[in-house]
Amino acid sequence: MASIMTNTSAMTALQSLGSTNRQLSITQARISTGFRVADAENNAAYWSIATTMRSDNGALSTVKDALGLGAATLDVAYTGLNKAIDVTKEIKNKLVAARQPGIDRDKVQTEILELQNQLRSVADSSIFSGENWLSVDSGQPNYNASKTIVASFSRANGEVTIGTIxxxxxxxxxxxxxxQSGILxxxxxxxxGNEDYSILSLDISTITDTNDDLQDLEQMISWVDEGIGKMTTAASNLGAVKQRTNMQKEFVSSLMDAISRGIGTLVDADMNEESTKLQxxxxxxxxxVQALSIANQNSQQILSLFRG
Structure with missing residues (x-):
């Protein structure tokens, strides 16, 4: 039926054009933003997951920074321990040399004193970001012998867990x-001699060549050697923790990349697909537009029916 009141063809063409324009608007938005899911209205579930994972990735970035800070603190302490070992070995060498009868032990003690001062300097200056793990004061109210490095951030079943080393x-x-409970x-x-000595306070200036004094000197050599052994063990432990920290840092970096890829799979637009769809x-x-134009011309054709 031909009607001038209701143009069914034009209405159909208009609905089709409107649907095409809406799809075109969505495609253009995806191309301009790069996201298939940019807002909750696009896909509430995917948008919620992506938003949470982006937040967790930000937390992992902070964990990565904390691991870097911890690794630097470990490196400073490790370097200080290695230097302390070298200096203590020199003290041991001086003591062994002083075991020889007739040697001027006053002069040897002068050298040992300088080495002891060097040990104090090494321990006191091994500081990074206000942390010193070699020279401490356990009597301080805020002292804590257990140092922790933030190593991980995870979310499972809505529960957040922070891992530490x-x-x-x-x-x-x-x-x-x-x-005075430190190694030195x-x-x-x-x-x-019934004298109380530590590696930092031992004094051989009064040692003579008597059997008792020489036995005490040998005992001092044993103390120093034992101290070197303890420092070597401590350096080995720190080295192991440092290696673990570096490995964890690499893992966190890889994990962040994996999460970013996962987020991209959920919300990123496929530009090849979108460009094809746009065309x-x-x-x-x-x-x-052409169909709507043709449909609108139908009303004009009705006039021809009334022309004589």
Whole structure:
């Protein structure tokens, strides 16, 4: 039925053109933003997951920075321990040389004193970001022998978990100014002289060539050698923790990349697909406009029926 009141063809063409324009608008938005799911209205579930994972990736970035800070602190302590070992070896060499009868032990003690001062300097200056794991004061109210490095961030079943790497610095302390329990300042008593000495305080200037004094000197050599062994063990432990920290840092970096790829799979637009769809929709739009134009001409054709 031909009607001038209701143009069914034009209405159909208009609906088709409107649908094409809406799809074209969506495609253009995806191309301009790069996202298939840019807002919750596009896909609420995917948008929610992506938003949460982006937040977690930000937390992982902070964890990565914390691991870098922890690795630097470990490296400083490790470097300080290695230097302390070298200096203590020199003290041991001086003591062994002083075992020789007739040697001027006053002069040897002068050299040992400088090495002891160097040990204090090494321990006191091994600081990074305000943390010193070699020279401590266990009497301070905020002292904690267990140092932690933030190592991981995870979310499971809505629960957030923070993982840490712990370091017990009681095994690395060279100097404890509160109770002298460090490797270098812990004291022992000579068997014959009944003198209390530590590696930092031993003094051979009064040692003579008597059997008792020489036995005490040999005991001092044993103390120093034992201290070197403890520092070597401490350096090995720190080295193992440092290796683990570096491995964890690499893992966190890889994990962040994997999460980013996962987010991209959920919400990123496929530009090859969208560009193809854009071209098709543009053609459909042009055809829709053409169809609407033809449908609007139907009313004009009715006039020809009334012309004489």
């Amino acid at each position: 712990s370091v017990d610095i009681t095994t690395t302390e060279l100097i404890d100014s509160d109770d 300042d812990s004291e022992d008593t000579t068997d014959n 098709a929709l543009q053609v459909q739009q042009q055809l829709g």
